Amino acid sequence: MDYYRFRVVKDRLAQFLVYLALFLALVPLFSILYEVVMRGFSAINIEFFIKPTPTVGEVGGGIANAIQGTLITIGLASLIGVPVGLMSGIFLSEYGESKLSTVIRFLQDVLSGIPSIVIGVFTYTLITRSIGFSVIAAAFALAVIMIPIVTRTTEEALKLVPMSVREAAIALGIPRWKTTITVVLSSAKKAIVTGILLSIARIAGESAPVLVSMGFWRWWFAGLNRPVANLALNVFIFAMSPFENWVTLAWGSALVLILLVLGISIVARVLTRGRY
Amino acid sequence: MSRIIDTGLRDLSAILYRMGGLAHHAVLKATIECIEGKEAHEEIREMADMLVAMADHVEDKAFELIARFQPVASDLRTIKSYMKIAYDFARFGRYALDISSINKQVGGLKGCEEWINSYVKEMSEKTLEMVKLSIESLKSHNIQIAEKISEKEKEVDRMYFEFLDELIKCGTTIKCAVSSVLIVRYLERIADHVTYICESIIYIATGQKKILR
Amino acid sequence: MVVKFDVQNLNAWFGSKHVLKNINMKIEENAVTAIIGPSGCGKTTFIRCLNRMHEITPGARVSGKVIFNGVNIYDNGVDPVMVRRKIGMIFQKPNPFPMMSIYDNVAIGLKLNGVRDKKILDAAVRRSLELVNLWDEVKDDLKKSGASLSGGQQQRLCIARALVVEPEVLLMDEPCSALDPIATAKIEALIRELARNYTIIIVTHNMQQAARVSDYTAFLYFGELVEYGPTEQIFENPKHELTEKYLTGKFG
Numbered sequence: 134m135d136y137y138r139f140r141v142v143k144d145r146l147a148q149f150l151v152y153l154a155l156f157l158a159l160v161p162l163f164s165i166l167y168e169v170v171m172r173g174f175s176a177i178n179i180e181f182f183i184k185p186t187p188t189v190g191e192v193g194g195g196i197a198n199a200i201q202g203t204l205i206t207i208g209l210a211s212l213i214g215v216p217v218g219l220m221s222g223i224f225l226s227e228y229g230e231s232k233l234s235t236v237i238r239f240l241q242d243v244l245s246g247i248p249s250i251v252i253g254v255f256t257y258t259l260i261t262r263s264i265g266f267s268v269i270a271a272a273f274a275l276a277v278i279m280i281p282i283v284t285r286t287t288e289e290a291l292k293l294v295p296m297s298v299r300e301a302a303i304a305l306g307i308p309r310w311k312t313t314i315t316v317v318l319s320s321a322k323k324a325i326v327t328g329i330l331l332s333i334a335r336i337a338g339e340s341a342p343v344l345v346s347m348g349f350w351r352w353w354f355a356g357l358n359r360p361v362a363n364l365a366l367n368v369f370i371f372a373m374s375p376f377e378n379w380v381t382l383a384w385g386s387a388l389v390l391i392l393l394v395l396g397i398s399i400v401a402r403v404l405t406r407g408r409y
Numbered sequence: 410m411s412r413i414i415d416t417g418l419r420d421l422s423a424i425l426y427r428m429g430g431l432a433h434h435a436v437l438k439a440t441i442e443c444i445e446g447k448e449a450h451e452e453i454r455e456m457a458d459m460l461v462a463m464a465d466h467v468e469d470k471a472f473e474l475i476a477r478f479q480p481v482a483s484d485l486r487t488i489k490s491y492m493k494i495a496y497d498f499a500r501f502g503r504y505a506l507d508i509s510s511i512n513k514q515v516g517g518l519k520g521c522e523e524w525i526n527s528y529v530k531e532m533s534e535k536t537l538e539m540v541k542l543s544i545e546s547l548k549s550h551n552i553q554i555a556e557k558i559s560e561k562e563k564e565v566d567r568m569y570f571e572f573l574d575e576l577i578k579c580g581t582t583i584k585c586a587v588s589s590v591l592i593v594r595y596l597e598r599i600a601d602h603v604t605y606i607c608e609s610i611i612y613i614a615t616g617q618k619k620i621l622r
Numbered sequence: 623m624v625v626k627f628d629v630q631n632l633n634a635w636f637g638s639k640h641v642l643k644n645i646n647m648k649i650e651e652n653a654v655t656a657i658i659g660p661s662g663c664g665k666t667t668f669i670r671c672l673n674r675m676h677e678i679t680p681g682a683r684v685s686g687k688v689i690f691n692g693v694n695i696y697d698n699g700v701d702p703v704m705v706r707r708k709i710g711m712i713f714q715k716p717n718p719f720p721m722m723s724i725y726d727n728v729a730i731g732l733k734l735n736g737v738r739d740k741k742i743l744d745a746a747v748r749r750s751l752e753l754v755n756l757w758d759e760v761k762d763d764l765k766k767s768g769a770s771l772s773g774g775q776q777q778r779l780c781i782a783r784a785l786v787v788e789p790e791v792l793l794m795d796e797p798c799s800a801l802d803p804i805a806t807a808k809i810e811a812l813i814r815e816l817a818r819n820y821t822i823i824i825v826t827h828n829m830q831q832a833a834r835v836s837d838y839t840a841f842l843y844f845g846e847l848v849e850y851g852p853t854e855q856i857f858e859n860p861k862h863e864l865t866e867k868y869l870t871g872k873f874g
Contacts, residue, residue, distance in 0.1 A: 306703050307731075311734055315734060486859070
């Protein structure tokens with residue numbers, strides 16, 4: 134009987150420790166959310182979403198141009214990153230039995246581990262030096278960050294499609310490439326889309342590579358070879374400025390960013406709740 | 410390797426061997442009865458009835474094996490043949506009873522010429538030998554023995570027709586003629602059925618439907 | 623016998639493992655041929671050689687000839703995709719395309735071959751589903767997911783899918799082994815029906831199924847063809863001792 138009671142005590146203790154750890158893990162999350170919502174909320178008004186960044190000394194202002202800029206940047210980055218990542222993922226999964234694919238996989242893993250600032254600097258050297266601080270450069274940097282993520286999630290998603298599905302399609306007399314595009318991809322659709330969405334959420338929040346390859350911009354979109362405003366970067370720049378309204382805008386931007394990432398994650402979750 | 414169906418097949422063949430022994434005994438008793446004039450009709454009737462019941466039992470058991478085990482190849486041939494052989498053994502019992510009836514109704518070979526008696530004795534010995542050999546062949550599924558029996562059957566046939574010729578030539582009392590012809594006829598039929606049994610044994614072993622007659 | 627497949631000296635390897643050894647066999651048209659044998663003896667490999675599926679496995683190799691409709695399908699100029707259109711395959715575990723409706727599952731063979739006309743597709747889907755006796759069961763809800771059907775229905779769906787591209791041959795790899803007895807009986811009856819118009823080759827490890835369903839039976843033992851003949855003859859009076867031993871379960 135004693136031994137039993139001892140076990141009960143151990144069990145309770147372990148439970149307590151686990152809950153404590155959970156609490157400790159959640160504290161930072163909730164405190165961040167709390168701070169951002171509290172401080173950022175006051176910044177939210179109509180002006181916030183319509184007006185561009187205020188100049189030094191100007192009162193009020195908004196982050197409309199940052200929203201525009203961020204959308205353009207991540208849109209451009211996706212245009213480059215998604216097809217490349219998707220096709221690499223397809224290659225590795227469907228045609229990847231060779232030595233070449235082992236090498237590629239390894240390189241992708243290395244790439245995904247490179248700090249984003251390093252990628253920013255690389256982009257600076259390669260593109261910014263020749264074209265100048267520009268959206269193209271920022272998009273390129275973000276695409277490079279995006280590619281290994283999309284590749285890996287695509288490959289994993291495709292690997293989950295059972296071999297029997299491919300065999301059934303091949304046995305029907307459908308050429309290999311068609312089976313990949315129609316049957317295999319559509320079976321893995323949800324997981325792939327989720328992977329892409331999550332990679333977009335990731336790059337939406339990158340500030341260091343954007344800073345180095347594009348720099349800060351206060352105005353509306355002015356051409357692909359010029360920089361453009363960026364939400365994440367704004368948080369960085371504004372938070373450390375001496376202007377009251379800029380700091381407020383920083384909090385607002387942070388809030389918008391968090392909501393954006395949260396929104397994308399929720400959409401991804403909803404999509405995967407389906408049949409697969 | 411022991412299979413589920415083996416127990417069933419063993420049971421089936423055990424019944425068959427008992428039937429063989431019983432059939433042999435019945436025919437022996439019947440022919441002795443006629444030749445030496447001993448009374449044994451009731452006993453022989455019992456044996457004949459028992460053989461019929463056993464044949465039914467074999468048939469039932471065979472169908473049970475087929476329904477339960479879906480036998481194929483040699484197992485299937487074995488079961489099919491066992492049913493036929495059981496029927497043949499039951500026929501022996503029937504013929505034994507018929508021979509015994511001759512004794513009972515007509516008086517058998519009592520008082521008949523020596524040569525008739527000795528012919529019948531010789532034929533019955535040959536026939537009984539064939540029955541014994543067939544049982545042996547069945548036990549071991551030995552087709553050499555089975556094929557040898559066909560020679561003996563030809564002998565019995567030969568003796569049968571010889572006897573008929575002799576009888577026509579020499580003549581005898583009507584009672585002796587009727588009794589002896591009937592007895593000899595039944596013996597010849599028994600010999601025929603022994604060859605059917607052997608054909609079935611060859612079928613089990615080789616799958617060939619050889620005709621030995 | 624009208625010969626549909628003339629298999630000559632067929633050998634197959636997985637890497638260095640010699641899986642099929644010198645198979646010579648003539649398979650009759652519009653009849654059911656069963657391939658039986660112990661596990662791992664090459665039955666599945668054999669039928670996969672008949673529709674050139676064996677070679678998609680990395681390291682797999684084939685030698686010999688398979689003459690189908692007068693042409694050796696392993697000749698240099700022959701397109702494996704065209705071969706597979708004429709020779710359909712049904713797998714052990716029913717594998718309807720996930721995420722696709724019943725209608726789409728059946729129609730996909732035609733859609734991917736360029737057929738766009740809805741009327742033609744509708745008619746073809748209906749015909750296929752009727753052929754496998756599934757039409758009445760699913761006609762009210764063709765948009766339902768293929769995976770929502772029972773195992774037996776799924777397998778019939780896969781057969782319908784294979785039939786829609788109008789093959790001449792159906793290869794079946796243990797099609798009933800994942801199904802319950804009633805579903806199995808339905809598929810076996812279907813096989814006999816289809817055999818009037820299609821050549822069917824079925825791999826099975828269930829001897830009784832081979833006995834019930836086939837006209838010819840081939841016994842494969844560790845890559846070698848031991849015996850091949852009409853089913854009644856094989857099951858009543860096999861010529862080879864090995865066949866006899868396998869059929870009566872006398873293997874160790």
